[in-house]
Amino acid sequence: MPYLNRELSWLDFNARVLAEAKDPRVPLLERVKFLSIFSTNLDEFYMVRVAGLRRRVTAGAAPEAPDPLPPAEQMHAIGERVRELLTERRRLWHEELVPALSAHGVRLVGMNDLTATEWSAVDRFFEAQVFPVLTPLAVDPGHPFPYISNLSLSLAVEVRDPVTGVEHFARVKVPRSLPRWVSIGRPHHFVPLEAVIGANLGALFPGMEVLRWFTFRITRYSDLDLGQMEQPEDLLASIEQQVFQRRFGEVVRLEMQRDTPETIRSLLLDELGASDQQEVAPLTEADVQGHDQLLEMGDLMTIASLDLPELRDPPFTAAVPERLREGRSIFEVIRERDILVHHPFESFAASVEQFLEAAATDPQVLAIKLTLYRTSGDTAIVRALTEAALRGKQVAVLIELQARFDEQNNIAWARTLESYGIHVAYGLPGLKTHAKTVLVVRRDGDGIRRYVHIGTGNYNSKTARLYTDMGLLTCNPSIGADLSDLFNSLTGVSRQKFYRKLLVAPANLRERVLELIARETAHARAGRSGRIVAKMNALVDPKVIASLYEASQAGVEIDLIIRGICCLRPGLPGVSDRIRVRSIVGRFLEHSRIMMFGNAGAPEYFIGSADWMPRNLDRRVEVMTPIEDATLHQRVQGVLDTCLRDNRQAWVLQPDGRYVRLTPGDGDVFATHETLMRYPWGARTAE
Numbered sequence: 089m090p091y092l093n094r095e096l097s098w099l100d101f102n103a104r105v106l107a108e109a110k111d112p113r114v115p116l117l118e119r120v121k122f123l124s125i126f127s128t129n130l131d132e133f134y135m136v137r138v139a140g141l142r143r144r145v146t147a148g149a150a151p152e153a154p155d156p157l158p159p160a161e162q163m164h165a166i167g168e169r170v171r172e173l174l175t176e177r178r179r180l181w182h183e184e185l186v187p188a189l190s191a192h193g194v195r196l197v198g199m200n201d202l203t204a205t206e207w208s209a210v211d212r213f214f215e216a217q218v219f220p221v222l223t224p225l226a227v228d229p230g231h232p233f234p235y236i237s238n239l240s241l242s243l244a245v246e247v248r249d250p251v252t253g254v255e256h257f258a259r260v261k262v263p264r265s266l267p268r269w270v271s272i273g274r275p276h277h278f279v280p281l282e283a284v285i286g287a288n289l290g291a292l293f294p295g296m297e298v299l300r301w302f303t304f305r306i307t308r309y310s311d312l313d314l315g316q317m318e319q320p321e322d323l324l325a326s327i328e329q330q331v332f333q334r335r336f337g338e339v340v341r342l343e344m345q346r347d348t349p350e351t352i353r354s355l356l357l358d359e360l361g362a363s364d365q366q367e368v369a370p371l372t373e374a375d376v377q378g379h380d381q382l383l384e385m386g387d388l389m390t391i392a393s394l395d396l397p398e399l400r401d402p403p404f405t406a407a408v409p410e411r412l413r414e415g416r417s418i419f420e421v422i423r424e425r426d427i428l429v430h431h432p433f434e435s436f437a438a439s440v441e442q443f444l445e446a447a448a449t450d451p452q453v454l455a456i457k458l459t460l461y462r463t464s465g466d467t468a469i470v471r472a473l474t475e476a477a478l479r480g481k482q483v484a485v486l487i488e489l490q491a492r493f494d495e496q497n498n499i500a501w502a503r504t505l506e507s508y509g510i511h512v513a514y515g516l517p518g519l520k521t522h523a524k525t526v527l528v529v530r531r532d533g534d535g536i537r538r539y540v541h542i543g544t545g546n547y548n549s550k551t552a553r554l555y556t557d558m559g560l561l562t563c564n565p566s567i568g569a570d571l572s573d574l575f576n577s578l579t580g581v582s583r584q585k586f587y588r589k590l591l592v593a594p595a596n597l598r599e600r601v602l603e604l605i606a607r608e609t610a611h612a613r614a615g616r617s618g619r620i621v622a623k624m625n626a627l628v629d630p631k632v633i634a635s636l637y638e639a640s641q642a643g644v645e646i647d648l649i650i651r652g653i654c655c656l657r658p659g660l661p662g663v664s665d666r667i668r669v670r671s672i673v674g675r676f677l678e679h680s681r682i683m684m685f686g687n688a689g690a691p692e693y694f695i696g697s698a699d700w701m702p703r704n705l706d707r708r709v710e711v712m713t714p715i716e717d718a719t720l721h722q723r724v725q726g727v728l729d730t731c732l733r734d735n736r737q738a739w740v741l742q743p744d745g746r747y748v749r750l751t752p753g754d755g756d757v758f759a760t761h762e763t764l765m766r767y768p769w770g771a772r773t774a775e
Contacts, residue, residue: 090633090637090656090657090660090663090664091154091155091630091633091655091656091657092654092655092656092657092745093155093157093162093165093655094155094628094653094655095133095137095138095141095162095165095166096162096165096166096169096745097652097653097654097655097745098133098137098652098653099133099166099169099170099173100745100747101651101652101653101671101673102126102129102130102133102173103173103747104671104673104739104747105122105125105126105129105673106122106123106126106173106176106177106180107673107749108122108673108674109122109123109126109180109185110176110180110184115399115400115401116185116188116189116192116399117391117392117393117394117396117399117400118392118399118400118401118675119185120185120189120388120391120392121388121389121392121393123177123180123181123185123385123388124385124386124387124388124389124392125389126173126177127177127384127385127386127388128386130170130173131239131307131386134307134340134341135238135307135308135309135310135311135340136310136311138163138166138340138341139307139308139309139310139311139337139338139340140309140311141159141162141163141166142163142309142340142368142369143309143368143369144159145159145160145163145369146368146369153630154630155655163374167374170377174377174379177385178379178380181382181385182380189391192396192399193275193276194276194277194391194394194396194399195276195277195278196269196278196279196280196382196391197272197277197278197279198279198283199279199283199284199286199287201279202272202279205273206272206273206274209272209273210270210272210279210284211288213270213284214284214285214288214291215291217266218263218266218281218284218285218288219288219291219292221263221265221266222260222261222263222285222292223260223261224245224258224259224260224292224293225258225259225260225261226256226257226258227256227257227258227259227355227359228256228257233359234259235336236259236261236306236360237261237308237335238306238307238308238310238335238337239305239306239307239308239384240261240262240264240305240306241261241262241282241303241305241383241384242259242260242261242262242303242304242305243259243260243261243262243282243285243286243289243301243302243303243304244257244259244301244302244303244304244344244348244352244356245257245258245259245260245289245293245298245300245301246298246299246300246301246352247289247293247296247297247298247299248296248297248299249296249297250295250296250297255299256296257352257355258293260285260289260292260301262281262282262285262303263281266281267281267390268280268281268384268387268390269281269387269390269391270284276394276396278391280382282303286301289301300349302344302345302347302348302349302352303344303345303381303383304342304343304344304345304348304356304383305342305343305344305383305384306339306341306342306343306360307339307340307341307342307343308335308336308337308338308339308340309337309338309340309368310337338368339360339361339371339375340371340375341375341376341377342356342357342360342371342375342376342377343376343377343378343379343383344356344376344377344378344379344383345378345379345380345381345383346378346379346380348378353376357371357372357373357376361375401675404432404765406431406432406433406434406435406436406438406553407433407434407435407768408434408435408438409427409429409434409435409438409439411425411427412427412438412439412442417446417450418442418443418446418561419446419450419530419532419539419563422539422561422562422563423532423537423563425717425719426560426561426562426564426715426716426717426720427439427560427561427562428558428559428560428561428715428717428720428723428724429558429559429561430556430557430558430680430723430727430764430768430769431545431552431553431555431556431557431558431559432552432553432554432555432556432676433556433764433765433768434768436549436552436553437468437549439559439561440469440526440541440543440547440552440559441467441468441469441472441549443526443528443539443541443561444456444458444468444469444472444473444526444528445468445472445475447472447476447528447530447539448472448473448475448476448479448481449475449476449479450530452530452531452532453476453481453528453529453530453531454481454482454529454530454531454536455481455482455483455484455527455528455529456473456476456481456482456483456484456526456527456528456529457483457484457485457486457526457527457528457571457575458473458484458485458486458525458526458527458547459485459486459488459521459523459524459525459526459578459709460485460486460487460488460498460501460547461488461521461522461524461546461547462498462546462548462551467548467549468549469547469549470501470504470505473485473505473508473510474505474508474510477508477509477510478508478509482511483509483510483511484510484511484512484513484575484579485505485510485511485512485513486512486513486514486515486521486575486578486579487501487502487505487512487513487514487515488514488515488520488521488522489502489514489515502514511579513578513579515578515709516578516709518707519594519707519708519709520703520707520708520709521578521708521709522697522698522704522708522709522710523542523574523592523696523697523709523710523711524542524543524544524545524546524547524559524696524697524711525540525541525542525543525571525574525575525711526540526541526542526547527539527540527568527571527572527575528540537563537565537568538563538565538568538569538571538572539561539562539563539568540560540561540562540563540564540567540568540571541559541560541561542559542560542562542567542571542590542695542696542711542713543557543558543559543560543695543696543697544557544558544559544679544680544681544682544695544696544697545557545559545679545680551677551679554676554677555676555677555678555679556676556677556678556679556680556761556764557679557680558680558682558695558724558727559695560695560713560715562713562717564589564716566588566589567588567589567590567713569588570587570588570589570590570592571590571711573587574587574590574592574709574711578709589713589714589716590711590712590713591694591696591698591711591712591713591714592709592710592711592712593698593704593705593706593708593709593710593711594705594706594707594708594709597698597704597705597710597712598629598631598632598705598706601632601683601700601705602631602632602635604683604685604692605620605632605635605636605639605685606635606639607685607687608620608639608644608685608686608687609635609638609639609642609644611644611686611687611688612639612642612643612644613642613643616688617645617686617688617689618639618642618643618644618645618686618688619644619645619646619684619685619686619691620636620639620644620645620646620647620683620684620685620686621646621647621648621649621682621683621684621728621732622646622647622648622649622682622683622684622700623648623649623650623678623680623681623682623683623728623731624648624649624650624651624681624682624698624699624700625650625651625652625653625678625679625681625699626650626651626652626653626654626699626700626701627648627650627653627654627655627656627699627700627701628653628655628699628700628701628702629700629701629702629705630655632700632705633655633656636656636664636667637656637663637664637667640663640664640665640666640667641662641663641665643666644666645666646666646667646668647667647668647670647728647732648667648668648669648670649670649671649672649678649728649731649732650669650670650671651671651672651673651677651678651679652671654669654671654741656669657743657745658741658742658743659742659743660743664743668740669740669741670731670732670734670738670739670740670741670750671738671739671741671747672731672734672737672738672739672760673737673739674736674737674759674760674761675761676761680695680727681695681696681697681698681699681712682694682695682724682727682728683695683712684724684725684728691721691725692714693714693715693720693721693724693725694712694713694714694715695712695713695715695724696710696711696712696713697710697711697712698710698711698712722769723769723770724769725770726767726769726770726771727764727769727770728770729770730760730763730764730770730771731760733758733771734750734758734759734760735750735751735752735753735755735757735758736750736752736757736758736759736760736762737759737760737761738750738760
């Protein structure tokens with residue numbers, strides 16, 4: 089079968105994240121960080137992908153072409169793979185990370201490990217800060233089974249009435265508003281909050297005998313049902329309603345301590361598995377995951393953030409882009425020549441934020457328009473937008489309310505921006521606006537000119553320090569006119585299909601990508617060189633995959649750098665012999681989307697927001713821009729070459745779907761992120 093299953097491919101990606109936690113070459117607290125990321129990744133996978141599959145199983149849905157694996161078989165395969173990964177996570181934590189942390193003085197201890205003085209201090213903390221927040225909820229004829237929120241950690245408690253001898257079940261929620269790891273006084277020694285609560289349950293059930301307690305955690309279906317929102321009268325109100333209803337999504341996973349007795353296990357399964365929705369499958373034993381006492385390992389990110397520099401990656405300071413170091417007006421610099429920036433290796437603050445700050449205060453700037461998918465809050469970008477509005481400039485912001493798990497945050501920021509007089513649009517029903525674009529309209533000495541930023545990543549100062557992304561600053565008239573047309577279609581009423589330079593989804597991006605692949609195929613068939621190098625987060629689209637297979641068979645040499653999901657099988661004889669796929673996983677999250685088409689010696693380069701997935705090509709507003717300044721081509725190619733040369737962070741996809749990690753052997757170690765921290769555009773550009 090020339091098509092790999094999407095869900096299993098994603099699990100393979102998360103296995104590569106777990107491999108970073110296993111790698112002794114990675115600093116210890118960074119290994120803990122990767123273990124945390126692996127765990128939170130898995131949570132989201134269950135909330136969205138597994139939850140959707142369970143509904144498809146219940147509905148008796150057929151396989152989605154071209155993947156022939158039925159949903160029920162996918163669920164079984166996912167269960168087997170997840171069990172393998174969780175077994176490895178448990179081994180890694182107990183056998184490697186806990187002993188290594190302990191050797192460096194970082195310990196998670198139990199209540200029984202405390203001295204009398206430490207126990208008293210923890211008790212005082214419980215009485216002052218924890219006890220007032222707790223609410224014990226009994227389950228009996230007068231107390232129905234309580235609502236349990238998604239991903240909340242809970243204690244299942246059994247108590248006995250010493251007078252009647254009757255046993256009762258109760259649930260106690262571990263509050264998220266309190267620190268998960270309680271300091272006991274010794275440096276970097278912590279006791280889990282649930283253990284503190286468990287040791288003090290007598291205070292919650294006075295006069296009762298606490299028999300035993302166990303931790304458990306649930307995962308709910310948490311995707312938005314966008315199909316129910318056709319042409320809503322108020323998109324913001326519709327999204328708010330969906331976000332509220334998501335709190336009550338069906339339970340799709342139950343995690344509990346592996347030594348939880350059958351009575352509690354059965355009670356939880358019965359109560360949590362019930363649903364009055366026809367499309368929802370009941371919870372079964374297959375949906376239960378047993379763990380050691382420590383659940384919710386995503387919270388280990390706090391431990392990973394301890395101030396122990398010797399156990400962390402060495403500090404890194406992003407470089408100021410060379411052409412922006414002179415202190416001249418950024419608009420003057422852009423007029424001279426396009427600027428290409430590469431984050432986090434080049435400063436986001438000194439480039440993108442500076443661009444918007446300059447636009448906000450420059451009296452010649454008339455208007456600013458921006459698409460906002462995810463933002464980190466009260467950042468320089470948001471402050472620049474509000475400053476521009478206060479100065480009387482026309483400011484329009486397209487806020488994507490449907491950005492998964494950021495909906496509530498984006499709703500709040502939409503209202504904040506509106507309060508400053510900013511024109512806020514909420515996107516288009518049925519389409520997510522995922523494009524990363526800014527348009528600044530300025531009155532220059534020779535007339536009105538449009539200045540543009542088009543990037544591969546969000547306008548988020550936090551992720552700009554963690555994700556690898558590129559951005560183009562240009563005043564190219566055609567690109568500026570295209571972006572004006574795009575914003576008019578997003579904020580007004582339009583069926584814009586024609587764009588001069590930009591590749592825009594869903595208008596023309598799919599068509600243009602297929603045309604560019606076909607052009608390389610034609611070059612190869614005519615005896616000219618055919619070459620494609622593409623970097624992205626995921627490759628899923630069957631039509632694009634089929635086109636790449638055809639190109640390979642015609643003789644096109646294809647290298648794909650895909651961080652996550654890849655449904656294409658490389659190296660199949662007669663099908664994909666000339667296709668190679670690798671994944672880069674390391675200190676930074678690979679996020680940039682880059683396309684290079686050789687064009688028989690006249691290469692063309694594009695960057696933008698779109699992966700090659702049906703959702704990006706058909707159901708999202710995406711923008712890819714050409715890099716037309718030939719002096720910048722070497723820079724983009726330098727980054728691609730660096731990724732293709734990597735023998736330290738790279739994993740190579742095999743024809744059978746396995747990923748094999750490259751090792752330097754006896755040769756020189758060449759790691760993408762270490763190289764780019766020294767040379768933001770790759771070692772080749774520095775030679």
